[in-house]
Each structure stands twice: as structure tokens, then as C-alpha cells.
Amino acid sequence: MSKVSMRVNGRATSGEIEGRTLLVEYLRDTLSLTGTHVGCDTSQCGACVVHVDGQAIKACTMFAAEAEGAEVTTIEGMANADGSLNTIQQAFQDHHGLQCGFCTPGMVMSAAALLKDNPRPSEHEVRQYLEGNICRCTGYHNIVKAILAASGQDVSAIAAE
Ligand code: FES
Numbered sequence: 001m002s003k004v005s006m007r008v009n010g011r012a013t014s015g016e017i018e019g020r021t022l023l024v025e026y027l028r029d030t031l032s033l034t035g036t037h038v039g040c041d042t043s044q045c046g047a048c049v050v051h052v053d054g055q056a057i058k059a060c061t062m063f064a065a066e067a068e069g070a071e072v073t074t075i076e077g078m079a080n081a082d083g084s085l086n087t088i089q090q091a092f093q094d095h096h097g098l099q100c101g102f103c104t105p106g107m108v109m110s111a112a113a114l115l116k117d118n119p120r121p122s123e124h125e126v127r128q129y130l131e132g133n134i135c136r137c138t139g140y141h142n143i144v145k146a147i148l149a150a151s152g153q154d155v156s157a158i159a160a161e
């Protein structure tokens with residue numbers, strides 16, 4: 001066992017881990033931040049996406065030890081300071097961008113990373129960016145619409161599904 005320390009959602013954290021402990025396991029099992037989901041064991045689903053030093057990362061692809069000293073943000077750190085939903089979360093709610101919600105934390109984290117780099121993406125760019133995030137429920141249409149709406153674009157002409 002060894003000690004790892006990192007800031008998560010603005011707070012200093014530390015814990016005892018094994019060398020093989022994944023970042024997603026540290027977040028879920030040591031810190032009880034279970035909003036970051038595990039949907040596969042093949043690094044394909046994207047349910048585990050978090051931000052590490054501002055970059056969207058699948059937390060099942062990184063050892064916790066590799067995040068030593070990093071600034072990590074999870075879905076629990078995405079709400080506004082007053083606890084209300086942030087723009088992306090609100091857009092998912094407004095445009096029915098979720099059904100079971102299992103993929104949603106990863107979708108929101110990926111969307112946030114996309115909009116940081118590309119504040120007004122095209123529909124094609126949103127769909128391309130989400131290639132690493134799998135949703136088994138929605139058919140993606142309303143997720144894409146929600147992200148476009150969160151970017152401030154008029155989505156009234158896009159039909160609901
Ligand atoms: S749990 Fe990480 S990609 Fe599926």
C-alpha cells in the first residue's frame with residue numbers, strides 16, 4: 001500500500017492505495033464519490049469520465065497513483081456554488097438528454113471538456129466528440145441537442161425525439 005494525495009472537486013484528499021488501484025476506484029471506493037460510474041471493463045463506455053488537470057480522462061484507464069498531486073473534477077463538483085444545476089446539467093434536464101442516467105455523469109463531463117475547447121460546436125462536432133461515450137437508452141439525439149443548447153445555440157428547430 002502507498003499513499004496518494006490529490007485535490008478532488010477543490011478539496012485536498014489522500015488515501016492508502018495499492019499500485020494497481022485505478023483512479024475510478026479511488027474516487028468511488030476511497031472517497032465515496034459514486035457519481036463517476038463504471039459501465040465496462042474495456043475502456044469503451046465513457047461512464048467514468050472525469051477531468052484531471054482540466055483534461056477529460058476515462059478514470060478507468062488511469063492508475064490513482066498517476067493522479068498524484070493532480071486537480072480532479074468529478075460530476076459531484078459540477079453544480080453551481082449554490083447547489084443548482086450548471087448550464088450543461090440544466091440543458092440535459094430541459095432537453096431530456098437522459099433516461100436511466102447511467103451514462104449521464106460521463107456525458108456531462110465530456111460535454112464540459114468539449115465546450116471548454118470549442119464553445120460553439122456544430123452538431124457533427126458534438127457527435128464526433130461523444131464517440132467515446134456510450135448511451136444505451138437515448139439514441140444520443142437529445143444528448144446532442146442538450147449540449148448544443150448548453151453552448152447557447154438555438155435548438156428550437158431541432159425536433160425532439
Ligand atoms: S468504465 Fe471507463 S470507459 Fe467504461
Ligand code: FES
Nearest residue numbers: 099100135136137
Ligand atoms: S441514459 Fe441510460 S445509458 Fe444513457
